[in-house]
Amino acid sequence: MNEPVDASPGSSSGRRIPAGWVSSQPRAERARQVADVLRYQITAGKFADGALPDERSLGEQLGASRNAVREALDLLRFEGLIIRRRGVGTRVVLPKYGHGLDRLAGLAEAMTGYGEITNQVRSARRVTELPVPIAERLEVDPSAGGVYLERLRWLDGLPLSLDTTYLTADVGCGVLDGDLAGRDVFTLLEETTGHLLGSAEVTVHAVTADPDTAALLQIPDHAAVFALERLTRLSDGRPVDAESIRIRADRMALTATLHRGHVQP
Known part of the structure; x- marks a missing residue:
């Protein structure tokens, strides 16, 4: 069975996304799934220097649209795990x-x-x-x-x-x-x-x-x-x-x- 292709604005042409993360899902649900993956990476210390990749890079790594990544980062910011600053990027607030x-x-x-x-x-x-x-x-x-x-x-x-x-x-x-x-x-x-x-x-x-x-x-x-x-x-x-x-x-x-x-x- 073929995986769906992400055709959202700003996505890489032909980039395939996990079958469960299709556009028919509610947007909040897709963002929550991305946030769960990022939260695990943060708590596991995957971002050693405290800096997260940019939205485009995260989307490519996670097979998610930039919109989903952006909303996921907003969720993690609300939880107090990260801060986002223009010109600085996204950083882990404190290591877990x-x-x-x-x-x-x-x-x-x-x-x-x-x-x-x-x-x-x-x-x-x-x-x-x-x-x-x-x-x-x-x-x-x-x-x-x-x-x-x-x-x-x-x-x-x-x-x-x-x-x-x-x-x-x-x-x-x-x-x-x-x-x-x-x-x-x-x-x-x-x-x-x-x-x-x-x-x-x-x-x-x-x-x-x-x-x-x-x-x-x-x-x-x-x-x-x-x-x-x-x-x-x-x-x-x-x-x-x-x-x-x-x-x-x-x-x-x-x-x-x-x-x-x-x-x-």
């Missing part, structure tokens, strides 16, 4: 960094090679009473108390995430004595307990940033952020670390490699 969800790693460990991670310790204190929902997650009595940490994480001088952490009292007090400004909590936990971390249950959802969080992360009020809730256990299965992390969605992409197990017929 991949953080794998298929391996238990602290932020500094996960971002190795991307830049320098620094931590602003906003709170590090013992608490005599844990919030009941936190105590239930950590499988301790609320009156057992614990340790509360709040850190603003920076990557190469720009805020990346706001992390709040509750630790059980027996391990948290040792973590308080560690270098919270310079090291991951995961590393401090393993050194304090003498045991490796074993597993974590993670839930990720999208929320709008409250004004205080937005100010700390230097993003507009009500901008979208990743909300990551994580309960981390030692290798013996004991929960020791309950975290709530707000991550700038414009700076990080959460990734995972998934394997399909045997499916019973």
Whole structure:
């Protein structure tokens, strides 16, 4: 079956386009498909210098009309991924960094090679009473108390995430004595307990940033952020670390490699 030929104004004569991207599609749908491809390229770091090719070149690479490319770029600009300036071209606003969800790693460990991670310790204190929902997650009595940490994480001088952490009292007090400004909590936990971390249950959802969080992360009020809730256990299965992390969605992409197990017929 022959593929349709793009005969839109400004297109290269005889240039073939993917069969699904035909002119009978609604224009918004064609633009969205192009935007999806470009978004993947941006988050995967395909534009190393931050500059995107011009509209004509993108159209040739993607097999799309210039109109579709132009509208796709407008979508990505609205999402805050790119900026477009006359005489300068189209550029990625900020690089997105991949953080794998298929391996238990602290932020500094996960971002190795991307830049320098620094931590602003906003709170590090013992608490005599844990919030009941936190105590239930950590499988301790609320009156057992614990340790509360709040850190603003920076990557190469720009805020990346706001992390709040509750630790059980027996391990948290040792973590308080560690270098919270310079090291991951995961590393401090393993050194304090003498045991490796074993597993974590993670839930990720999208929320709008409250004004205080937005100010700390230097993003507009009500901008979208990743909300990551994580309960981390030692290798013996004991929960020791309950975290709530707000991550700038414009700076990080959460990734995972998934394997399909045997499916019973």
